[in-house]
Amino acid sequence: MNTQLFINGEFKDSDELQKVINPSTGEVIAEVSLASEYDVLSAVSAARIAFDHKDWTGLSLAQRKGFLLKISQGILDKAGELANLETLNTGKPIKESTFMDIPSAAETFRYFGENLEKFLKPEIKNVSTQIAHVQANLLREPLGVAVLIVPWNYPLLIACWKLAQALAAGNTIVLKPSSLTPLSVLELAQIVKDAGLPNGVVNVIVGSGEKIGKALCSDKRVDMISFTGSNEVGKRILEYSSENVKKLIMELGGKSASIICNDADLESAVNSSLCSIFLNQGQMCTAMSRILVEADIYDQFVNDFVNKAQRIKLGVGGDFETQMGPLISEAQRKRVIACIEQAKKDDARIICGGKIPAAEEFKNGFFFEPTVITEVKPQSDIFKEEVFGPVVCISKFVKLDEAISLANQADFALAACVWSKDEAKAAEISGQLNAGTIWVNTYGMFFNELPYGGFKQSGFGKELGKEGFLEYTRLKDVIVDKTKEAKPLVNYWYGF
Numbered sequence: 001m002n003t004q005l006f007i008n009g010e011f012k013d014s015d016e017l018q019k020v021i022n023p024s025t026g027e028v029i030a031e032v033s034l035a036s037e038y039d040v041l042s043a044v045s046a047a048r049i050a051f052d053h054k055d056w057t058g059l060s061l062a063q064r065k066g067f068l069l070k071i072s073q074g075i076l077d078k079a080g081e082l083a084n085l086e087t088l089n090t091g092k093p094i095k096e097s098t099f100m101d102i103p104s105a106a107e108t109f110r111y112f113g114e115n116l117e118k119f120l121k122p123e124i125k126n127v128s129t130q131i132a133h134v135q136a137n138l139l140r141e142p143l144g145v146a147v148l149i150v151p152w153n154y155p156l157l158i159a160c161w162k163l164a165q166a167l168a169a170g171n172t173i174v175l176k177p178s179s180l181t182p183l184s185v186l187e188l189a190q191i192v193k194d195a196g197l198p199n200g201v202v203n204v205i206v207g208s209g210e211k212i213g214k215a216l217c218s219d220k221r222v223d224m225i226s227f228t229g230s231n232e233v234g235k236r237i238l239e240y241s242s243e244n245v246k247k248l249i250m251e252l253g254g255k256s257a258s259i260i261c262n263d264a265d266l267e268s269a270v271n272s273s274l275c276s277i278f279l280n281q282g283q284m285c286t287a288m289s290r291i292l293v294e295a296d297i298y299d300q301f302v303n304d305f306v307n308k309a310q311r312i313k314l315g316v317g318g319d320f321e322t323q324m325g326p327l328i329s330e331a332q333r334k335r336v337i338a339c340i341e342q343a344k345k346d347d348a349r350i351i352c353g354g355k356i357p358a359a360e361e362f363k364n365g366f367f368f369e370p371t372v373i374t375e376v377k378p379q380s381d382i383f384k385e386e387v388f389g390p391v392v393c394i395s396k397f398v399k400l401d402e403a404i405s406l407a408n409q410a411d412f413a414l415a416a417c418v419w420s421k422d423e424a425k426a427a428e429i430s431g432q433l434n435a436g437t438i439w440v441n442t443y444g445m446f447f448n449e450l451p452y453g454g455f456k457q458s459g460f461g462k463e464l465g466k467e468g469f470l471e472y473t474r475l476k477d478v479i480v481d482k483t484k485e486a487k488p489l490v491n492y493w494y495g496f
């Protein structure tokens with residue numbers, strides 16, 4: 001298990017250590033080195049020098065592609081080990097790490113490796129006017145040093161999304177995982193080292209955002225920051241980066257809604273809605289934490305949903321039978337409990353869960369029962385604020401307009417679901433929903449081919465797809481005069 005910082009191609013200790021906890025048992029599983037401000041400066045210097053010396057951009061695109069494919073293969077070669085590590089550190093069910101997080105992480109490197117030449121191909125535009133004819137070459141260049149800051153809910157997968165795109169685009173990197181969940185990303189650093197990337201191209205530092213965030217995000221040698229995390233921290237990063245105007249991608253929180261129409265396939269809608277709030281213990285930015293159900297199927301939906309929610313098997317992350325693991329930390333569990341207490345004060349009804357499971361096996365982990373809340377007032381906090389836990393509000397609607405307006409009332413606008421067998425109706429509703437991604441008759445499909453990212457308080461910029469990839473580049477416009485005979489006006493403007 002790697003526990004050291006990775007700077008300029010070397011693993012190194014630091015003076016300060018931080019305990020890493022297994023949320024399933026509360027046990028300490030590792031002590032990792034925490035970066036000091038000095039380590040931040042070293043990591044940024046290494047990335048800056050590697051970029052300025054063209055250690056990465058100087059390679060051909062085919063060589064760059066080769067390195068990305070090697071990293072992809074390196075992840076696959078260690079897939080079992082990485083899945084175990086991810087589950088040990090996050091508590092997420094091993095089935096999710098094994099079949100979702102790790103293969104998707106490898107696939108992202110493969111996809112951007114395979115496509116970088118196509119995506120970076122310069123575009124040529126000819127422009128003719130009465131006075132001039134020019135040919136413009138629109139060039140896609142890397143931005144320079146990219147700081148990538150990752151949350152704890154999908155530590156390896158989100159790190160790989162950002163790293164694969166930023167590297168494919170030609171940037172050099174300082175990657176910072178959450179200090180709660182650094183282990184899989186430190187293993188990724190080893191995979192990068194084994195793949196033989198030049199020193200300094202990728203640097204990984206673990207550290208408390210409070211302590212090193214400002215040094216990292218306000219350093220003028222950094223050209224871009226791609227951040228995924230909470231709104232609160234996102235706003236701080238906006239402040240830090242404003243000192244020297246950096247390119248930003250902000251993937252922040254959510255309070256997503258699913259609209260279930262009376263002509264939906266009820267069984268699929270119930271089953272998918274369970275995943276949309278209980279996968280990864282509800283610790284998903286796109287969690288459908290509000291389900292809006294048309295009145296005539298409401299009772300049936302709630303009944304089926306609760307019956308199935310109560311059958312979800314809680315357990316330690318490492319057990320293949322486990323369907324729901326613990327929350328990430330005691331602090332997160334306290335936050336979830338506080339949200340539920342507030343909902344009760346606001347006269348909502350907890351009809352399922354709402355407490356810590358009593359069984360002895362859950363005593364030391366940070367477990368919490370799948371929770372369903374009804375009779376929720378639209379103005380209450382539980383309907384407006386992100387909980388980031390296995391807690392869902394189910395509300396009834398009579399008219400579609402009412403459902404759309406409830407869905408859109410949140411300050412967030414990350415994702416939404418629409419359930420209806422009528423494609424035209426689903427398209428009409430999707431058009432009116434204010435969210436960056438809308439799933440129709442499904443949930444949670446992420447593809448390397450498709451851009452993803454929210455609006456409003458959910459942030460700005462996209463990840464994935466050609467559009468997300470291009471966020472990690474800058475566009476340079478080289479305009480060449482091609483005017484025949486007559487020179488362009490500017491060349492004889494002063495009459496000389």
Ligand code: NAD
Nearest residue numbers: 150151152177178209210213229230233251252253254285
């Ligand atoms: P967080 O904001 O607390 O931390 C995210 C990262 O920022 C961590 O690496 C943390 O160490 C770092 N950080 C903390 N303070 C910092 C500072 N002052 N300067 C720089 N970096 C700092 O978020 P979290 O608790 O790890 O994750 C949960 C949040 O992430 C939720 O709000 C969730 O919605 C959001 N999220 C969003 C998406 C998305 O794609 N929109 C995806 C996953 C998670």
